[in-house]
Amino acid sequence: MTKLYVGNLPFTATDEAVRALFSKHGTVEKVSLITDRDTGRPRGFGFVEMSNADASRAMQALNGTDFDGRPLKVTKRRIASGRAAATAAGRAATKNACSIDTAPGRALWPGAVFWSASKSRST
Numbered sequence: 001m002t003k004l005y006v007g008n009l010p011f012t013a014t015d016e017a018v019r020a021l022f023s024k025h026g027t028v029e030k031v032s033l034i035t036d037r038d039t040g041r042p043r044g045f046g047f048v049e050m051s052n053a054d055a056s057r058a059m060q061a062l063n064g065t066d067f068d069g070r071p072l073k074v075t076k077r078r079i080a081s082g083r084a085a086a087t088a089a090g091r092a093a094t095k096n097a098c099s100i101d102t103a104p105g106r107a108l109w110p111g112a113v114f115w116s117a118s119k120s121r122s123t
Helices: 015-023 052-062 083-098
Strands: 002-007 028-035 042-050 073-076
Touching: 002 052, 015 028, 015 042, 015 052, 042 052, 052 073
Parallel strands: none
Antiparallel strands: 002 042, 002 073, 028 042
16 A cells, blocks of 8 residues: 655645546545644645555656646655654654643653752751
């Protein structure tokens, strides 16, 4: 199974339209169009899962072709690396660290807590 990145999609594209386009080149297992998490608006890209042979045919046939007035960019999905991966890992760590979980064996990480460490203490 190969996951293809499909970029430069028109914002009016639907799962069904993308599935129909890629189905001409083989069996489409899954279509995922990405939307903005805050607004719900389309982001203009998505992913299509197909068998390896079908994905290769679709990638060669559809990369650069016009889809509703926009030239598609179709490539194999790449795993995030570098800054994108670090940012995603940082978000995950922050989310995990900031959640309060009272389950036994779980520690609460206080984050950036500042306090004064002076020699003068009241006794």
